[in-house]
Each structure stands twice: as structure tokens, then as C-alpha cells.
Amino acid sequence: MSLVRRMRAFSPIFQLHWFLGITAGTVLVVVGVTGGLMSFQQDILEWLNTDTTRHLQSDQPRLPPQELVARYRSANPDHSISSLYWRQDRPYPVLLGYRTPETTGRRGERTLIDPFTAEPMGLVRGQWTFGLIHQIHRWLAAGDTGKFIVGVSTITLIILSVTGLYIRWQRRPRQGWRWLWPRALGGKLAGEWHAVLGLWALLIYLLASLTGLWWSFDWYRDGARALFASGAHAPHPTLATPVSSPDLARVWAQIEPEMADAQSVAIRLPRQPDAPVEIHYVPADALHEYADDELFVHPATGAILGADRFDDKSAGDKLLASVYALHMGAFFGTPGIVIVMIASFAMPLFFVTGLLLYLRRRRMKRRVAPAPQLADNAPAGTDALLVAYASQSGLAERIASGTAVALQQGGVAVRMAALGDLTPTCLGSHRQALFVVSTHGEGDAPVAARHFDRHFCGTGEPRLEQLDYALLALGDTDYADSYCAFGRRLDRALRERGARALLTPIEVDKADETALDHWHAVLAHQFGVASVKAEPAFARWRLAERRILNPESLGGPTAWLRLVPGNGDEAAWQAGDVVEIRPRHAPQLIDNWLAANDLDPVTPVVAHETATTLGAALADRQLPDTAAPLAGNNASQAWLDDRPTLAARDYSIANVDTGNGVELVVRLARHDGGTGLASSWLVEQAPLDAPIDLRLRANPGFRANSDADAAPALFIGNGTGIAGLRGHLQARVRAGQHANWLIFGERERARDFYFQDEINAWQADGALAHLDLAFSRDADNGRYVQTALAAQAERLREWVAAGATIFVCGSHAGMAPGVTSVLVEILGAEAVEAMNDAQRIRMDVY
Numbered sequence: 018m019s020l021v022r023r024m025r026a027f028s029p030i031f032q033l034h035w036f037l038g039i040t041a042g043t044v045l046v047v048v049g050v051t052g053g054l055m056s057f058q059q060d061i062l063e064w065l066n067t068d069t070t071r072h073l074q075s076d077q078p079r080l081p082p083q084e085l086v087a088r089y090r091s092a093n094p095d096h097s098i099s100s101l102y103w104r105q106d107r108p109y110p111v112l113l114g115y116r117t118p119e120t121t122g123r124r125g126e127r128t129l130i131d132p133f134t135a136e137p138m139g140l141v142r143g144q145w146t147f148g149l150i151h152q153i154h155r156w157l158a159a160g161d162t163g164k165f166i167v168g169v170s171t172i173t174l175i176i177l178s179v180t181g182l183y184i185r186w187q188r189r190p191r192q193g194w195r196w197l198w199p200r201a202l203g204g205k206l207a208g209e210w211h212a213v214l215g216l217w218a219l220l221i222y223l224l225a226s227l228t229g230l231w232w233s234f235d236w237y238r239d240g241a242r243a244l245f246a247s248g249a250h251a252p253h254p255t256l257a258t259p260v261s262s263p264d265l266a267r268v269w270a271q272i273e274p275e276m277a278d279a280q281s282v283a284i285r286l287p288r289q290p291d292a293p294v295e296i297h298y299v300p301a302d303a304l305h306e307y308a309d310d311e312l313f314v315h316p317a318t319g320a321i322l323g324a325d326r327f328d329d330k331s332a333g334d335k336l337l338a339s340v341y342a343l344h345m346g347a348f349f350g351t352p353g354i355v356i357v358m359i360a361s362f363a364m365p366l367f368f369v370t371g372l373l374l375y376l377r378r379r380r381m382k383r384r385v386a387p388a389p390q391l392a393d394n395a396p397a398g399t400d401a402l403l404v405a406y407a408s409q410s411g412l413a414e415r416i417a418s419g420t421a422v423a424l425q426q427g428g429v430a431v432r433m434a435a436l437g438d439l440t441p442t443c444l445g446s447h448r449q450a451l452f453v454v455s456t457h458g459e460g461d462a463p464v465a466a467r468h469f470d471r472h473f474c475g476t477g478e479p480r481l482e483q484l485d486y487a488l489l490a491l492g493d494t495d496y497a498d499s500y501c502a503f504g505r506r507l508d509r510a511l512r513e514r515g516a517r518a519l520l521t522p523i524e525v526d527k528a529d530e531t532a533l534d535h536w537h538a539v540l541a542h543q544f545g546v547a548s549v550k551a552e553p554a555f556a557r558w559r560l561a562e563r564r565i566l567n568p569e570s571l572g573g574p575t576a577w578l579r580l581v582p583g584n585g586d587e588a589a590w591q592a593g594d595v596v597e598i599r600p601r602h603a604p605q606l607i608d609n610w611l612a613a614n615d616l617d618p619v620t621p622v623v624a625h626e627t628a629t630t631l632g633a634a635l636a637d638r639q640l641p642d643t644a645a646p647l648a649g650n651n652a653s654q655a656w657l658d659d660r661p662t663l664a665a666r667d668y669s670i671a672n673v674d675t676g677n678g679v680e681l682v683v684r685l686a687r688h689d690g691g692t693g694l695a696s697s698w699l700v701e702q703a704p705l706d707a708p709i710d711l712r713l714r715a716n717p718g719f720r721a722n723s724d725a726d727a728a729p730a731l732f733i734g735n736g737t738g739i740a741g742l743r744g745h746l747q748a749r750v751r752a753g754q755h756a757n758w759l760i761f762g763e764r765e766r767a768r769d770f771y772f773q774d775e776i777n778a779w780q781a782d783g784a785l786a787h788l789d790l791a792f793s794r795d796a797d798n799g800r801y802v803q804t805a806l807a808a809q810a811e812r813l814r815e816w817v818a819a820g821a822t823i824f825v826c827g828s829h830a831g832m833a834p835g836v837t838s839v840l841v842e843i844l845g846a847e848a849v850e851a852m853n854d855a856q857r858i859r860m861d862v863y
């Protein structure tokens with residue numbers, strides 16, 4: 018079976034594993050720990066009672082059984098003795114079974130007596146505790162209900178062991194036996210330890226649970242007997258002449274030589290006059306300490322009437338007689354007991370590491386970049402204001418959501434929806450709507466709204482005469498031929514259907530704040546609310562680490578950066594998300610500009626609600642070529658207030674959220690006039706620890722959709738596009754999703770293979786099923802990622818057929834259109850369109 022097919026089959030098994038682990042885990046922890054405590058019960062009891070049992074170590078001859086019985090009887094004339102049991106391999110009292118006229122139970126009463134005096138002995142210390150531990154282990158100290166719960170949890174342990182093995186097998190690294198060993202040490206690898214220790218403990222858990230069921234369910238015991246018992250038993254002799262009172266002295270005289278070096282001896286006195294005395298003893302060379310032989314002895318003469326020896330049993334009977342020894346590990350001697358004990362005590366470890374893994378998965382799934390939450394206050398029918406958005410990289414969605422929340426807080430009933438989730442008919446049920454949409458590709462709608470675009474813009478039906486609307490179109494004037502093309506198309510289509518514009522559509526070039534302020538202001542006025550601005554603020558982060566990834570590259574330097582939130586602030590994101598960073602001018606540049614304009618850098622001003630100096634405040638403001646002469650007391654402040662802030666730049670987050678901040682991959686942008694403001698600041702100028710104004714943003718077009726987790730994934734990207742791909746790959750590798758295929762391209766393998774070690778390690782561990790590299794300037798491999806993709810047409814078809822999602826990250830110029838045309842060529846335009854509609858092609862291109 019190919020890897021992708023295996024991955025598809027794998028998911029339900031994974032779900033079952035964690036579901037059972039979470040639900041039955043607590044019971045298994047209790048059963049495991051109590052089982053572990055019982056492993057050396059005998060030794061612990063002896064140790065606890067050393068003062069009362071020390072004399073039992075003596076070499077003095079012990080009283081023979083008949084003497085013990087005689088003395089006990091004289092002290093307890095109304096006790097009818099039924100059995101004697103003693104160990105000869107350790108200092109332990111004799112366990113005497115008896116019945117009194119009041120005894121009702123089948124097993125009768127038991128007491129411990131001194132083997133030298135027949136005086137009663139109590140093993141007081143610890144006995145009650147172990148009794149309770151035993152109760153909990155078998156019944157959770159809750160009778161039949163507890164017994165049933167333990168039984169079901171034991172079955173669960175079997176399923177957990179088998180599914181765990183299957184999961185580990187599916188995720189095994191390709192190389193040799195390395196999957197039997199954790200990849201590295203460390204706290205973050207809880208999952209690795211969970212899997213590998215689980216693998217080692219697997220046989221023990223299977224053994225303990227398969228044998229443990231013996232005591233849980235009658236049907237299991239009967240089934241095991243039906244399966245393994247031979248049915249052949251030594252005949253239980255009956256005496257021709259009944260004996261009213263056994264002659265224990267004769268019996269013992271007959272068997273004593275055979276018992277001399279036995280580990281333990283049990284004598285059961287007959288309850289019927291025609292029954293023999295039964296002797297159970299464990300010979301010195303027994304297979305294990307529960308492999309006992311049985312003798313039937315004539316109660317009057319001591320003659321041996323028959324024997325049922327462990328060695329003579331069939332293999333199946335031996336197995337059945339060894340269930341307890343197997344369960345305890347005693348079947349394999351002391352090392353077996355120790356191993357079972359360790360595995361039992363390790364049960365909480367599996368539960369805790371499993372729970373951590375589960376919580377981490379949930380956290381990774383749930384964590385979203387901060388966006389205002391909209392309460393559901395929309396009444397049914399037409400009265401709610403519809404706020405519809407179409408967003409590729411999250412900006413339109415965030416603006417829509419901020420607008421919706423602010424309006425709602427101002428008392429307006431609001432319903433928010435993605436445009437792609439609406440039908441034209443659905444629009445017909447609203448009287449008022451706001452549209453916030455961006456344009457992507459070459460004048461296209463964001464991917465999630467393309468279906469809507471095809472069916473709405475152009476048909477003219479149904480009519481929307483009841484609808485009043487306002488529209489915010491996001492775009493970029495660098496796309497001169499298609500500036501805000503989708504927004505304009507939508508506006509035209511709405512008007513053609515008879516909808517009325519509440520205001521002239523507002524177009525926003527490169528997230529321009531002035532245009533956004535205008536949008537917020539007119540809406541506040543239109544709906545009579547105080548303010549509609551609800552954009553999250555930039556937070557102060559810190560540059561913690563920076564490394565150049567491509568020293569001596571033919572292209573510009575590309576830096577790997579790690580930024581951490583300041584003041585212990587919380588930050589959370591999902592793979593695929595982006596950060597917006599507001600850049601800063603180099604201090605030297607500001608000094609020069611201030612000097613050229615004859616302004617005093619230390620003039621006190623207020624910026625971002627903080628008192629500071631003009632020089633510091635200008636760091637994130639757009640600087641005009643020249644400043645008009647400033648006069649008057651408050652001139653500097655008023656002038657500063659009019660200076661727009663520098664536009665924020667988007668960067669794909671290159672790592673999964675582990676609480677260590679965000680990682681970015683930034684290339685120094687070069688153009689005619691020099692280097693890019695933001696990139697040169699991040700790559701070259703900002704010193705370590707420099708403050709960075711940063712805002713996290715959900716990136717809906719590039720996050721994994723809800724089905725992508727379980728499906729195979731193909732990652733295609735070039736240059737700094739590795740950032741967005743790496744975030745996803747890390748998330749999948751951590752979640753154990755190994756059906757990953759990476760196609761990465763840059764200039765030269767020797768200098769531009771970013772994250773080479775990490776990628777190679779994934780491949781070696783089997784976490785990356787395929788890796789195709791395309792280095793355009795390499796003599797032997799000179800090609801682009803789209804060429805590398807075209808060369809794998811067959812595999813592409815197979816992966817897509819298996820449900821793969823395709824993630825594309827990197828340049829909009831060349832790479833993204835090139836990849837799209839190869840996809841169309843290999844899969845067909847219709848299939849690509851269907852994949853887009855199903856959100857199985859995820860794009861983060863720039």
C-alpha cells in the first residue's frame with residue numbers, strides 16, 4: 018500500500034487510540050499502580066514485620082503438621098481444621114484454614130500460626146493496606162461494578178497496545194530499527210517517548226491484560242478453558258472404606274521425604290470421609306512458583322493414591338495453570354516480576370504523555386491569531402446587517418470581523434459570513450450588507466470566493482432591489498491593470514441587480530490606514546455608533562536571534578529570525594499564519610533627515626499614547642522629502658500627528674507554535690533605489706533585542722483546512738516561501754503525519770538550501786515521503802519547482818487521488834502561475850477548479 022493510502026486508513030485508528038487513552042486512561046493508571054505495588058507484596062510484608070518474623074529464620078526444627086494441628090486444636094477445640102499452608106523457602110508463618118460452627122463461606126476462615134509453637138501470629142503491619150490495594154486492583158473497591166469497569170479497561174488496554182503498535186509502525190522512520198528508539202531526548206519529545214516506551218512495554222501490557230481478563234469475566238475464563246484445556250485430569254480417588262479422622266502423622270511420614278526441599282506445601286484435609294488428603298506442593302525445580310504438583314494421600318495409611326503433576330500436564334493445561342504467574346511476571350522469575358512492576362508503574366507516564374499530546378493537538382488546532390469574536394446576535398430573517406468578506410491572506414477577514422464586532426457593540430444586529438459560503442439567493446434575504454473583499458492573482462477573487470465570483474458576477478439574477486450595501490475593496494496599485502478588480506466587479510454586479518450603494522466604494526491601496534479610517538468613520542456615521550474602528554493593536558516584540566541562511570549566495574542575504582513577545586505576552590497562531598511588522602527607519606537616517614530639516618531630535622512629543630522625543634517618534638513614520646517649517650508651541654506634535662505610520666509588511670511564520678516565539682525568513686529586498694526599508698531593517702540594521710512592532714494575523718487562504726490534517730500534503734515553494742511550508746511541515750511532523758512531499762527551489766544547492774539539516778532529518782526519519790529539489794543555477798540540476806513538479810506527473814495524480822492538499826508558498830511572479838499551469842496540464846482545469854473550490858489548493862504567494 019502506498020504511503021498516502023496508508024495515511025488515509027490510519028486516521029480512525031489514531032482517533033480510537035487517543036479516545037480510549039483519554040477515557041479509560043485513569044482506570045488503567047489506578048490498576049497499573051496498584052498492580053505494581055502488589056508485585057513484591059510478600060517481601061514488603063516481611064520487611065514491615067521484621068520484628069515479629071525474625072525468629073522464623075531460625076534453623077530450629079519446626080513442628081510437624083500433626084503437632085501443629087494437635088496444639089492448635091487443644092487451644093481451639095471448636096475449630097475444625099481444613100488446611101495448612103507454609104512456605105519453606107522464606108521465613109513465613111503457617112497459614113491455617115479452619116471452620117467454626119458459625120462459618121458459612123465456602124473458603125472458611127484463615128489464621129497465621131507460629132511454626133515452632135502453633136501460637137497465633139498476626140502479620141499486622143501492612144496487611145490491611147495490601148488488602149485494600151488488592152481490592153482496588155481487581156474491583157476498584159466497588160464490587161461487581163468496579164470489577165466490570167476494570168474488565169472493560171483491560172480490554173481497552175489490549176486495543177491501546179494494538180493501535181499504538183499500528184500507529185508507531187505507520188510513522189516509523191524508514192531507516193532500519195531506528196523507530197524502536199526515540200529520536201532525541203528532551204521534554205518536547207513527550208510524543209516520542211510515549212510511542213517508543215509504549216512499544217517496549219507493549220508485550221508486557223498485552224500479557225498482563227490478556228491474563229488479567231481471566232479474573233474479570235466468566236465468559237473469558239470459560240472461553241480460555243474451552244480453547245486450551247485438554248480435559249485430561251488425574252482421577253480424583255475415592256476411598257473404599259471411609260475414614261472419619263485422618264492420621265496426619267502417617268500422612269506426613271509418607272510424604273515428608275518428597276516435601277523436603279519443596280518451595281511451599283499445602284495440606285487440605287478432606288471434608289468427606291471417603292475423600293483423600295490433598296497435598297499441593299511446589300517442587301524446588303518448578304517452572305515457576307505457582308507450578309504445583311498435587312498428591313492424593315490415603316488419610317489413614319498415608320499411601321499415595323494418585324498424583325497430578327505439573328510436568329505431566331498438556332501444554333494448554335500448563336498455560337491455564339500459569340495464568341497468575343504470567344500475570345505477575347513470576348513465570349519468568351524475579352526479572353519477570355521486576356519488568357511487570359516497572360511497566361505497571363509506567364502506566365501514569367503513558368497517560369500523562371498521551372494527555373499532553375492530546376492537549377497539544379487540540380491547542381494547535383484551536384489557537385487562532387487574535388481576531389475579535391462576534392457574538393451571535395443576529396435575528397432570523399432580514400433584519401440583521403450582513404457583513405460578508407472575501408480574503409486570501411486574512412486582512413479583509415480581520416477588517417470585516419473588527420467592523421462587525423464594533424457595530425455589534427454599538428447595538429446593531431450583525432451576521433458575518435464568508436462570501437464563498439453565501440449564495441446569491443441568500444443575499445436576497447438581507448436588506449443591508451457590508452462587503453470587505455480583496456483581489457488576488459491577476460484581478461481574481463480570493464480562492465475561497467472564486468466560485469461565488471463565477472456565479473454571481475455576470476448573471477444579473479436574482480434581483481437584489483431590497484439590498485443597501487457598502488463595499489470596501491482591498492488591493493494594491495502595483496497591480497495597475499487589475500487594481501481592486503474583484504471589488505469593482507462585485508460592486509458592478511450588485512448595482513446591476515438593483516442593489517443600492519450606501520456610499521461610494523472605498524478602495525484601499527496596500528492596507529492604507531487613511532482609507533481604512535475613512536471606512537470606519539463613514540460606517541460609524543451611517544449606523545449611528547460611536548466608533549467602528551476595532552483593529553487589534555501592534556504589540557511590542559523583541560528580536561531574539563538572527564542568522565544568515567545563505568552566506569555567499571548569488572542572491573541577497575536571507576535571514577532566519579526569531580522574535581519573542583515582550584513582557585511575557587501570550588501569542589498564539591496556526592501553521593500558515595502571518596505576522597505584520599511595522600518597520601522602522603535606521604536611527605542614522607532619522608538623524609540626517611532631522612538635521613537637513615533643521616529640527617531638534619529631542620523635542621518632546623507624544624506618540625502611540627506615550628511621551629517620547631521627536632527623533633524616536635519618527636522611527637515608524639513616513640518621512641516627507643522636506644518638512645514644512647514648524648512654528649508655535651504645539652507645532653511639532655500637530656505635525657507628527659499628521660505623519661502616517663509606515664505601512665506594515667507581511668511575513669509568513671516559519672515555525673509551529675511551541676511557546677518560543679515566531680520564526681521568520683526574510684530576504685533583503687534590492688531595487689533600483691537601494692534596499693527595501695523593512696527587509697534591510699530586519700536583516701541588517703535592527704540590533705538583537707531591538708523592539709519590533711508586530712501583529713499576528715490568521716491567513717485563511719493558507720491555513721490547513723479541517724480535512725487536511727488527516728490527508729497527504731504536497732508542499733511547493735521557492736526562496737523565502739520555505740517559511741510558510743516549514744510551519745506546516747513542522748506541525749504535521751509533530752502530529753505524526755508523514756504523508757508529506759516537498760518540492761523546494763532556489764538558486765544553488767550549495768548556498769541556498771535553507772533548513773537543509775532539518776529537511777534531511779525529516780526525510781531520514783520517514784516524516785517526508787518525497788523531496789524534490791530544484792536549484793535553478795546548478796549546472797546539473799538547473800530547473801524550477803514547476804519543472805520538478807511536471808517531472809512527477811504520475812505521483813501528483815496518485816497523491817491528488819488520495820485526497821492530498823497542495824500548499825504553495827513563494828513568489829507570485831513566475832513560480833505560482835507556473836505551478837498552477839503545471840497542475841492544470843497534469844490534472845485538467847476542471848479538477849484544479851474543483852480542488853480550489855474544496856480548498857485543497859492553499860496559496861501564500863507574494
Ligand SMILES: Cc1cc2nc3c(=O)[nH]c(=O)nc-3n(C[C@H](O)[C@H](O)[C@H](O)COP(=O)(O)O)c2cc1C
Nearest residue numbers: 408409410411412413455456460492493496500501
Ligand atoms: C499574489 C498577490 C496577487 C495580488 N493581486 C492583486 C491584484 O490583481 N489587484 C489588486 O488590486 N491587488 C492585488 N493584490 C493585493 C491584495 O489585494 C492586498 O494585499 C490585500 O490587502 C490582501 O487582502 P487579504 O489579506 O484579505 O487577501 C495581490 C496580492 C498578492 C499577494
